Amino acid sequence: MRKVRAMSEKSPKEQRVRLIDVADAANVTKSVVSRVLSGDPTLAVRDETRDRILALAADLAYEPHAGAKALAGSRSKALALLIPDLTTPVYARIARGAYQRARERGYVVLLAEDREDSQSQSDYTDLVSAGRVDGLLIASSREGHPLLADGRLRTVPHVFVNRTVPDSGRNVSINQSSASANAYRFLFERGHRKIGHISGTDTLSPAVERERGFDQAASDLGAEKPMVVRDDFLESGGYRSAELLMREHPGITALYAGTFSQSVGALKALRDLGIRVPEDVSVLSNDDLPLANYLVPSLSAMAMPLDELGRLAVDTLVDQLEGKAVADVVLEHDAVAVERGSTARARPSP
Incomplete structure (x- = not known):
């Protein structure tokens, strides 16, 4: 006699067919169903049984749970x-x-x-x-x-x-170099010639690549080499870098920060120094995030995929x-x- 486990009293939309439901319907164990559905080539089972399990799984619309799939088979998934x-x-x-x-x-x-x-x-x-x-x-x-x-x-x-x-x-x-080159051109087209670049440490490849592209764009346009300060990719790093750049190069009219977090720190530093954004200094971030719309002022940023x-x-x-x-x-x-x-x-x- 074939045994069928009772389903819980839920609406059809809420019901989820489990591995045991397919096993009961096929009158085999859960292990056999699991190995058939995962295509285990070492399983010794009749073709008729294999076909029955596959057909029942399809009829019942069985779909493995993501967590169960991660635990099943030779791979963790x-x-x-x-x-x-x-x-x-x-x-x-x-x-x-x-x-x-x-x-x-x-x-x-x-x-x-x-x-x-x-x-x-x-x-x-x-x-x-x-x-x-x-x-x-x-x-x-x-x-x-x-x-x-x-x-x-x-x-x-x-x-x-x-x-x-x-x-x-x-x-x-x-392609970080290309993105930062576009960032430089964006600022250059708006009349900025003395530009500071807030970068990361030179042991991190994204920072190195961004610096390369930013500097190359300045060189291609015959412009002054950007002033660079390297610090952590954090708000604190952006704050320290903006403070240092404005103290040592007061003629700067624009800052380009390598990360969104550094940009937030730079905005705070400029505010604390009494420097208006964007009237005195423009700030451009490398990464665009939804939060950029809600800062004061809202933050211009490079859209990255x-x-x-x-x-x-x-x-x-x-x-x-x-x-x-x-x-x-x-x-x-x-x-x-x-x-x-x-x-x-x-x-x-x-």
Whole structure:
């Protein structure tokens, strides 16, 4: 006699067909159903039974739960995204794109903060070797990082996101040089000639690439080389940098900050110094975020495809897991400035 487990008293929309429901309908165990649906080639079962299970799963509209899929089969169907700072809004945009694409491709994404003072920096590869995740999306690759130093990454599927590690052949990045060159031209077209650049430390590839593009655009236009200060990619770093630039170069009429967080710090520093934005000094940020509309003044920023970068990183890693060749991928994007209240034409020279 075939046994059918009773379904809970819910509306059809609320009901979710479970693995046990398919097993009861087919009069087999949950394990057999799971192995049939996952295509396990080692399972010894009659073709008639296999066909019956597949047909019943289709008739019942069975769909594996994301968490269950992550625990089933030889793969975890989970990826780990390592970011340097959970408080940085830019990484939220990258993570959102990664989550969306991972779900479309049948994976889940686990988020990990990879701070310099972390006790578990060198343990992330163990997540893969233990079968808890299938690969790593690494948005943190500072110089001397344990993941790069101990050599264990050689045996782990991974890609670098929004960071470039020379000769790795696994970099998924945006053309930062092109974007910052467009940022310089935007300010130049508005009459700015003395421009300060708030950058990150020269051990971080995005900062280096942005500086290169910004300086090259100035050179191409025959303009004065931008004044550069390097500090942390944080509000505090932007505050200190803006303060230093305005103290040492009071003729500056525009600031370009490498990150949104630095821009927020720069706005605060200028306000504390009694410098009006944009009447005295314009401020342009590298990353555009919804929050930019709600600052005072609203912040002009370069629109960057951060969501798309997250999706592309997942595609590149999953393709690697499926046996495709690994290569660097650069997301070419003609970054444009979203002009708001923090930029204006340069003030006339005294």
